[in-house]
Amino acid sequence: MLVIHLRNVGFKEVGVDLAERVFLVGPNASGKSNFLDALRFLRDIALPGGSLQKASSDRSSVSKIRCLAAHKNSEVAIVVELARSGKRLWRYEIAFIQDHKHKPLVTREIVHKGDRVVIKRPDKKDARDPLRLSQTALEQISENRHFREIARFFDGISYLHLVPQIIRAPGSLSENGGALDAYGHDFLGRVAKTPEKTRNNRLKRIRDALITAIPQLQELKLETDARGVFHLIEFFEQWRPQAGKQNEEQFSDGMLRLLGLLWALQEGDGPLLLEEPELSLHAGVVRRLARLIYRAQKARKRQVLISTHSIDLLSDPGIGGEEILMLNPGLEGTKVIPAAEIAEIHALLEAGMSVAEAVFPHTEPEKASELEQLIL
Amino acid sequence: MNPIPVSLAVEGPLDEQVLRQLLRQSGKPFASGVCYGMRGKDNLRANVARFDYAAAHVTFIILTDLDHEDCPPGLITHWLPQGRNNNLLLRVAVREVESWLLADRKHIAEFLGIPMAKIPQQPDDCDDPKTLLVSLARRSNTRDIREDLVPCLVAPAKLARTMLDS
Numbered sequence: 319m320l321v322i323h324l325r326n327v328g329f330k331e332v333g334v335d336l337a338e339r340v341f342l343v344g345p346n347a348s349g350k351s352n353f354l355d356a357l358r359f360l361r362d363i364a365l366p367g368g369s370l371q372k373a374s375s376d377r378s379s380v381s382k383i384r385c386l387a388a389h390k391n392s393e394v395a396i397v398v399e400l401a402r403s404g405k406r407l408w409r410y411e412i413a414f415i416q417d418h419k420h421k422p423l424v425t426r427e428i429v430h431k432g433d434r435v436v437i438k439r440p441d442k443k444d445a446r447d448p449l450r451l452s453q454t455a456l457e458q459i460s461e462n463r464h465f466r467e468i469a470r471f472f473d474g475i476s477y478l479h480l481v482p483q484i485i486r487a488p489g490s491l492s493e494n495g496g497a498l499d500a501y502g503h504d505f506l507g508r509v510a511k512t513p514e515k516t517r518n519n520r521l522k523r524i525r526d527a528l529i530t531a532i533p534q535l536q537e538l539k540l541e542t543d544a545r546g547v548f549h550l551i552e553f554f555e556q557w558r559p560q561a562g563k564q565n566e567e568q569f570s571d572g573m574l575r576l577l578g579l580l581w582a583l584q585e586g587d588g589p590l591l592l593e594e595p596e597l598s599l600h601a602g603v604v605r606r607l608a609r610l611i612y613r614a615q616k617a618r619k620r621q622v623l624i625s626t627h628s629i630d631l632l633s634d635p636g637i638g639g640e641e642i643l644m645l646n647p648g649l650e651g652t653k654v655i656p657a658a659e660i661a662e663i664h665a666l667l668e669a670g671m672s673v674a675e676a677v678f679p680h681t682e683p684e685k686a687s688e689l690e691q692l693i694l
Numbered sequence: 695m696n697p698i699p700v701s702l703a704v705e706g707p708l709d710e711q712v713l714r715q716l717l718r719q720s721g722k723p724f725a726s727g728v729c730y731g732m733r734g735k736d737n738l739r740a741n742v743a744r745f746d747y748a749a750a751h752v753t754f755i756i757l758t759d760l761d762h763e764d765c766p767p768g769l770i771t772h773w774l775p776q777g778r779n780n781n782l783l784l785r786v787a788v789r790e791v792e793s794w795l796l797a798d799r800k801h802i803a804e805f806l807g808i809p810m811a812k813i814p815q816q817p818d819d820c821d822d823p824k825t826l827l828v829s830l831a832r833r834s835n836t837r838d839i840r841e842d843l844v845p846c847l848v849a850p851a852k853l854a855r856t857m858l859d860s
Binding site (some may be wrong): 385661662666667669670671676679680692 | 695701728730739743744745747748751752766
């Protein structure tokens, strides 16, 4: 279980416990993606070849990461606690500012194991060599020896926001590796790199799941073309023989996104961040997503964070108020409120209302009803 | 006096706008907040006991149309047979919220751009006020009203706001 505190990462000040499954809801531009991005940021530092400098330059610069509402305080801080059954195992705190060259500079990096301090920076070595503050201990194998568990945990975070167009034509974008991965840039490559047996098992499970959404689907496999490029091939039942064979370039958007989602749910066991998984999917499928995600995460004991705008997705009666985080933007930056903490919502849920009906009215922007009056 | 926060529950967007305006014009310190429902009468009915339960924490005002049921008190007992929390008000428009709009004969006539004589004296007696409102608007001498008819049917909130703001 994760406890996360953020300051100036799109939020002035936020501190919340995250359930095993979390749904982030809120109006457009309320900071749902920023919230997920704080965790991706840690991953981008901790992954092999990652660094604070790169994580920051991938997001243009520190000032872009900072909260718009934070005028004076330019320090960005992220604190993450890893806990199991209410007991804190680890605590990682990173804070940084940007120097005059717009490069991030660590102002604080503190690691606790339980209550014991494992590392506390800036330390004497940093005082002797201030350049050290351009790097985190987290990103360095020689420095993170005593808290490698955290580094591995962050490295295990995966983020998914598949863009079907990118999966179909990965070559059309520059080789920016990591950052594009989440959008499906190397999706087929990842499928191809998976050991054959695991891959076939996963594809079979995906096919079994997809059949419920796409009844005419018969088979799903990975094939190589004459140039050695991998393709996902699906076989359809159709009245014309041979006509029912398609590769990913011909897949529909919904099919590709669902496929990517089903793959991601089976890949890895670290926290999985899903950005609007409902996109391009039929409402009937969306209504079943919450349960599908739940089953997959339960089998792998992994935490899943989902940003969504979908009433259908949240209409699943199995979703509890404690799983919902509401992002309410205001003049003082966005506030993140666990839905169950609002007495009114808590009571409505207790009385049996679905999360969608009880929570969505609270996240609707005040002026949304004026939208239909706009003359464009 | 501190404003009293009120949560609303209604059948659809027109009802929401009417209810918010009523609260605003009531002269009472109500601060209308979240609006639940918006999925028709059956959905309100299905959730009314839940609103009643949550009324322990915030005042609720629920507005629904009587339509062709017998009488408002009957509807209320039917919906809340166990009685209701004192913080919950269930209000019933006879026959529909549209009747309330028609009741303000002078302003609705002005708004629609039709003679006041065309508006019935007793809108409560009108069997289908929604249809009546549309057929009146169709006879409007204002082009905007006529051409907005169809969009208003789809999104009645627009009708409500334009009317109540004017």
